[in-house]
Amino acid sequence: MQPIKPRILAIDDTPGNLFTLGTALVSEFDLEIATSGSQGLAMARKSVPDLILLDIMMPDMDGLETCRRFREDPRLAAVPVIFLTALTGVESEMAGLDLGVADYITKPFNLDIVKLRIRNTLRLVSLNREVRASEERMRFVLEATGDGIWDWQIDIDQISHNEAWCHMLGLDSRFLHHPIATYVERVHPEDLAAVEEALDDSAQGNTKFTVEYRIRHGDGHYLWVSDTGQVVDRDRDGKASRMVGCIKNIDDRRRSEADIQRLAFFDPLTELPNRRLLMDRLQQAIIRNVRNNTRGALLFLDMDHFKQLNDTHGHAMGDAMLIQVAGRLSGCVREQDTVARLGGDEFVVLLEALPADPVAATNSAKMVGEKLLGALNSPYLLGDVIHHSSPSIGLTLFGRDNENIHAILQRADQAMYAAKEGGRNTLRLLVDGERLGAA
Known part of the structure; x- marks a missing residue:
């Protein structure tokens, strides 16, 4: 079964440009062409593309206005747009960035660069989707089965966890209950100050404790977690005596974000x-x-x-x-x-x-x-x-x-x-x- 090609809509009032793009892209992408902004809008609304190549300089309705109308349509607002332009002025680039365009391709076309920028943009979109899908999966798991739960008895310096917490960190049941120092030792040294500051702020101000940090797995590597907690009990003097919280694994999300960062910069x-x-x-x-x-x-x-x-x-x-x-x-x-x-x-x-x-x-x-x-x-x-x-x-x-x-x-x-x-x-x-x- 042949893989589905990404659908690209190319909008340009110059037939020669469309012919050049079509010849270069047809083998790798499912390419549709439009010779005006209004025609491109109509085609996109009929069938939403994966990416839009949009000429800036067009009569009647230029690329900037066409892009604004794409962004106003809820079905098209998230479709990445790459501007095709012979302009090199900062003003046009800033206008495009304000509209959230993904990239610029300058004329005359270097077809190898055109293909590379299209691939990179589609990859960024795919990674963003993976991040969102990962977050949805984690939310479902938390609601259905629960992630790692911790219960910190501050007054006796002991912390307890559920089985899910031990499983997440590759630890056996001996780590269900232990002194808080045992937990602190597992936090990445570069993140410990941020964790302690967030805990102090929550204990002193009765605010929610929330922080992302790295914690050492049982096999020695570090994984990223998101930790949220709240003071649930205080002594007669108002000093925090107990906190409970939930910890979830966000290592996949952090890795995807790092991949996006690397592709973008x-x-x-x-x-x-x-x-x-x-x-x-x-x-x-x-x-x-x-x-x-x-x-x-x-x-x-x-x-x-x-x-x-x-x-x-x-x-x-x-x-x-x-x-x-x-x-x-x-x-x-x-x-x-x-x-x-x-x-x-x-x-x-x-x-x-x-x-x-x-x-x-x-x-x-x-x-x-x-x-x-x-x-x-x-x-x-x-x-x-x-x-x-x-x-x-x-x-x-x-x-x-x-x-x-x-x-x-x-x-x-x-x-x-x-x-x-x-x-x-x-x-x-x-x-x-x-x-x-x-x-």
């Missing part, structure tokens, strides 16, 4: 931060510069003649080299710095906490750039092939609180192209639009 090949996470960290770095009177630097790297490696030895060999490049870059910077992959063979290194003096900051950044040049010039062992490559690196500084993150990245990109024009395998510096020459 990290490059799947190199496991480096992606563009989205880089831009967030760059914005935070600007804020820290102002607070701490420091500067930062951005190094934009492109591997020279990378396409030749792919064309000669195939994409698998190219991917293997990119993984090695990522490892070498990460090994050249401090823990507080960021190495990100933008896509293809383009990488960015974000340096933080450089000296406030621009000359000193430039010298520090240059030293890192030279270190990167050396590391990336070493031969790459790719299976049975020894491959030699080099990077072209663009460098720019930033430090003002009103600097635009896109402008900073553009400066670094321009400096990188200056390095390409200067013969490759070199470092170029660009500050406020003025090239200062070889770094």
Whole structure:
């Protein structure tokens, strides 16, 4: 039995774009096309798709308005939308993000990227569904059979559990009753302070105790649990003397959330931060510069003649080299710095906490750039092939609180192209639009 293909609705007023998308996607997806926003709305309402590709620039009703109408329809509100656009302005991107679009695909289309972004978006939707389904299953189990129950006699420092609690943690009946210290020893050291604070708040303020933390299983590994409890008895002085609560296993949910986080913010090949996470960290770095009177630097790297490696030895060999490049870059910077992959063979290194003096900051950044040049010039062992490559690196500084993150990245990109024009395998510096020459 053939698996059901995901249904994609592509809305674009340009027939050539629809033909290009249809040719590329038809083998993997069930593709429907519409040439206007109103036609796309009608088709989606008749049969809800799994994902919508939506052109921004269309006559009569543009993509933004079409997306608003999708969001107003309860049956279509949750369908992920990817914008197709030739626009690069921040305003259009912000408008789309306000509407909750899943991603952007720029024209002209790179069909490999189109497919990858569609797959990633559908995977994120699937993971979200799995999280919701997992939560529903856990709720059913709790209502039907009960999760782990605990009863803490505070005045005698003893805690009791039901069989479900022992089963959840892989413990035998000897752990049905024990001193509270035995329980505390099983809480992950990094989470213990949060658990104790929540318990104190509940005991002092008569509020519900609720916290998520890791607890050690009988076989030694840690699992995530959600713990909820309440003070049910106090002594004559009002001091809490007994608490009862319920604990449930949320390890699957936490793992799914971690998978979603990784798909959304990290490059799947190199496991480096992606563009989205880089831009967030760059914005935070600007804020820290102002607070701490420091500067930062951005190094934009492109591997020279990378396409030749792919064309000669195939994409698998190219991917293997990119993984090695990522490892070498990460090994050249401090823990507080960021190495990100933008896509293809383009990488960015974000340096933080450089000296406030621009000359000193430039010298520090240059030293890192030279270190990167050396590391990336070493031969790459790719299976049975020894491959030699080099990077072209663009460098720019930033430090003002009103600097635009896109402008900073553009400066670094321009400096990188200056390095390409200067013969490759070199470092170029660009500050406020003025090239200062070889770094």
